[in-house]
Amino acid sequence: MSLRDALRIPSFEITDEAVYRDRRRVLAALAAAPGLGLAGCSDAAPPPPPSKFVVSPEQARSGFRTSEAPTRYEDITTYNNFYEFGTGKGDPSRAAKTLRVKPWSVAVGGHCAKPGVMSLDDLIKGDTPEERVYRLRCVEGWSMVIPWLGVPLADVLKRFEPTSKAKYVAFTTLDDEKQMPGQGYRSLDWPYREGLRIDEAMHPLAFLVTGLYGKALPQQNGAPLRLVVPWKYGFKGIKSIVAITFVEKMPFTSWNDSQPEEYGFFSNVNPNVDHPRWSQKTERRIAGTQSKLFAERIPTRLFNGYADQVAGLYAGMNLRQWF
Template sequence: MSRCRLPPTPASQITGEAVYRDRRRLLKALALAPALSVAGCRGEPPPPQDIPRAAGTDATGTGADAAGPLTRYEDATSYNNFYEFGSGKADPSRAAKTLVTSPWSVAVGGECAKPGTVPLETLLKGLVPEERVYRMRCVEGWSMVIPWLGVPLGEVLKRFEPSSDAKYVAFTTLADPRQMPGIRAPILDWPYREGLRIDEAMHPLALLVTGMYGRPLPQQNGAPLRLVVPWKYGFKGIKSIVAIEFTRKAPRTSWNDMQPREYGFFANVNPAVDHPRWSQKSERRIAGDGNRLFADRIATQPFNGYAAQVASLYQGMDLARWY
């Protein structure tokens, strides 16, 4: 597999430094995200932060117009895949309030110089949260446009000084049947596992997310820490992360283990490669106009529309074989 220098993140995808200097209330909210998420276990989520507009952008300040109209917060938090809380799309929003998200720690190990188990606050300490509007495409054929709040995954991974033997990064979700009723059912081989190649993990578009829509991340969306990789199908976005490991070989991943014909390790959005049971050439956007859940179908773009930024990572690969 070839490796290329990673292209820089386009300015349209990242909020400018001047905007973030004006977002002190937002940054305080993100720093307190684990504690605020616990409050969300027992009632409504905290109100969205007052995020100033950046010149030439919409209210999110991150170029949402380029990604498409935002999905409504109500839809993005009530139509989810999080099988630890049930297989129905509405199950997570009903059941996930049992998830206690503070205190929270992440164990980091494998091929690195500084392994250890660290509190979430320490894991993210000193990193300035970024707000990015990303298109998200599910392998089932629906998609959303969501303003995420988080930090570049690569900046976090560098703190543990991965060695030259670290070719992949593996992630593991919490598996606690007391908090997660869905894992009492043998839907998957729990705990949920995902993985990226190291150059994918270091790409500036890959985010470790702690919030969305100016609020701390809700439990059903993966609180308090989840992965967002916008050029891949949604099942790569592992939620409620408790472990990160640098590995020499490609790690086992849950959906690929269960059904390798349907779920490849790379999971890049590729409309030219059909799912065995349906076409991937189009998608139904959850548009959030308040009148209907789904908008009309639209054409699916290679790499979910991020080909200019990430296609070089896969130069020379057969993307029909390495799906």
């Protein structure tokens, strides 16, 4: 469906806002009822993270390397999920030119000693941008191999000195319907929001992206600042970030709030936990060939192939319940 078609959806096909808001209350009640809990629902408290988990420098570096050929720049920048610019995969590359990426500021706050509103340049000042080749796995079953340019998320977060109350990190996307016309269609509760547990956010693989293939990040790929968490499904990689907040409780996240039975808060890539409407056991690489868009299907790997680096984050957790 194109953005133009989405904006023409008849009003009778759009859920009334009062009903939409009430749905959240009903889901919370179900989660509280014995035997009726919703797996991964943010209204319940997950088990605490392991007290001892250390990733060696060599383990971390091994996650940045791959023998797989990167997806072509042309495919990375024309096949996107970015509902703020339309629900079709080709919509963002056509519509996102309305997004103004300069000047750009990010508000950092919550449970930290040094909150503030910073320009993008100041936010990453002192951090030398580096290239990391990560796999991006989307929940619909397709994936890419992308050479991202950016800085480790942990290096940025530590500068704000999160306190002991900072158990999670919440992220928020720009909220501006003029720049992001897809926000005029209530496919989600705008602005887009995502979150990580603090130890996930501090993991060496979590990355704040400012570019790809050595170039500035295009608007359709989340310019000028987006998140990449390579062991999770792609929608966790929130785009066009304007706020980062340290919080004590599991934060509201857009897809989990909209459809908690389909999109868990953690959303770790897991071939053993299917989406209710399709299997997650295989995936299709964007092929980058002239003859076809997708390569042949390949088996999905637990944690998107990064199990050696991140499995310890979830030791003792039921990954079917906390999907």
